[in-house]
Amino acid sequence: MTHDPYYETMYILRPDIPEEEVESHLTKYRDMLVEAGAEVLDNQMRGKRRLAYPIAKHKEGIYVQLSHNGDGQHVAVLEKAMRLSEDVIRYLTVKQEGPLPAPRVMPGSEAAQQQQAEAAASAD
Known part of the structure; x- marks a missing residue:
């Protein structure tokens, strides 16, 4: 069984930026991909981690993983x-082969409410 390829971009943000600005970066890059005609499959903030070696005099960074699907021009x-x-102090995009990652449901989103309603209906 063959699977369509998709892309994963891992990028590292400076550790000294505030939480609100991190969220704005997540939204900015997600919206940029949608405008370019790509489908965003998953967007995960992996948190602040220690770097293996200093990058631009930073010893830590905020890791973000972005899975997306498209024709490749959006990359x-x-x-x-x-x-x-x-x-952004470092980024890397790789083309993945295999099953698409299951989309995460954000708490409080419309999809989460629908999922809770379906679970409640099946429990009855």
Whole structure:
């Protein structure tokens, strides 16, 4: 059984930026991919972690993983924006083969409420 390829971008943000700005970066890159015609499969903030070696004099970084699907042209748009951003200290996009990652349901979202309603209906 063959699976369509998808892309995973892991990027590291500077550790000294505030939480609200981290959220704005998550939203900015997700919206950028949607505008470029890609489908965002998953967007996970992995948290602040120690780097294996200093990058731009930083010993820690905020890791973010972004899974997306598209024709491949959207990757250049995303990486150019990350390259120009002062808050992104490192990024890497890889093409993945295999089953698509299961989308995470964000708490409080419409999908989460629908999932809770379905679970309650099946319990009855």
